Amino acid sequence: MVCFYTGLLLRRCMAASPTVLGYPDIGALAFGAKGRLAVSAFLYAELYLVAIGFLILEGDNLDKLFPGTSLSVGGLVVSGKQLFVVLVAVVILPTTWLRSLAVLAYVSASGVLASVVVVFCVLWVAVVDGVGFHGKGRMLNVSGLPTALGLYTFCYCGHAIFPTLCNSMKEKDKFSKVLVICFVACTLNYGSMAILGYLMYGDDVKSQVTLNLPEGKISSKLAIYTTLINPFSKYALMVTPVATAIEERLLAGNKRSVNVLIRTLIVVSTVVIALTVPFFGHLMALVGSLLSVMASMLLPCICYLKIFGLTRCGRAETLLIATIIVLGSLVAATGTYSSLKKIFYEF
Structure with a gap:
């Protein structure tokens, strides 16, 4: 509900000026060049970490x-998750x-169908393949x-692309109706998976x-293969805005070799971090707490x-907006601390 409301706030900000075409433009409209820079930094950092x-x-x-x-190259053996x-x-x-x-953008739309397929496959595993609903766990884990938040x-x-979508x-x-449909559909999908996972494995x-x-x-x-499809189509969509920003900053323009080099180095850097911090849940919680809260609640x-x-x-x-700011700040502070603590503990 909070994220839906802040999505409507972004729409109102866009209506305030015809020059607003993207999220960074809203930052510029509010705080000038510094606002654009701050908003861009949070958005690009979020995209970069999601790619990882x-x-x-x-x-x-x-x-x-x-x-x-495993694979052996020149006496160096690489195996398991690192190899893949x-x-x-x-x-x-x-x-x-x-x-x-453009082609990848259309392919990435398959994510909607993929999400439904994965939920159906997990349900099938529980009901037909005999796993059942025997998971044990605490209904509420305060720590x-x-x-979780x-x-x-x-x-x-999804606020980073809301202005572009609008x-x-x-x-x-009809943008508000689109938001209602999207948020309801996502909630049903997330909720179904959460309930299934809890009842099956606790x-x-x-x-x-x-x-x-x-x-x-x-x-x-089928569930695993479906899960694997999305990153192949969406990874490039995640890193392209980051690469474009760097290219514009370096005035690379249409220099093909320089562009290829920049994008290759970005991919290499994500690989290094993915191998160094191979904790999917903790990393996504960190992105959500530190960057998503900023982009979807605070900004x-x-x-x-x-x-x-x-x-x-x-x-x-x-008063409502002030409450959201306080809530978002608490989620950002506690979630970031908790995620970083767990990542360091896993090391």
């Missing part, structure tokens, strides 16, 4: 499908060199709340439920108050 999460996701699931796989992270990066690398990602926020952090619509006045559920599924079952393989409220002022907002709305 994709590599970790691929490595974990491929290792589940092909356990014990590198191999996936090599396969994905050429897609990041493309200047036009895990900071991490960060993950929840990450699930609803501008692409023929009937922009506290033993892993950061990716596909890692819990029994080996050898067709439904398990929309702060920019809205700056653009319209307290007098035009009214007491009730100002």
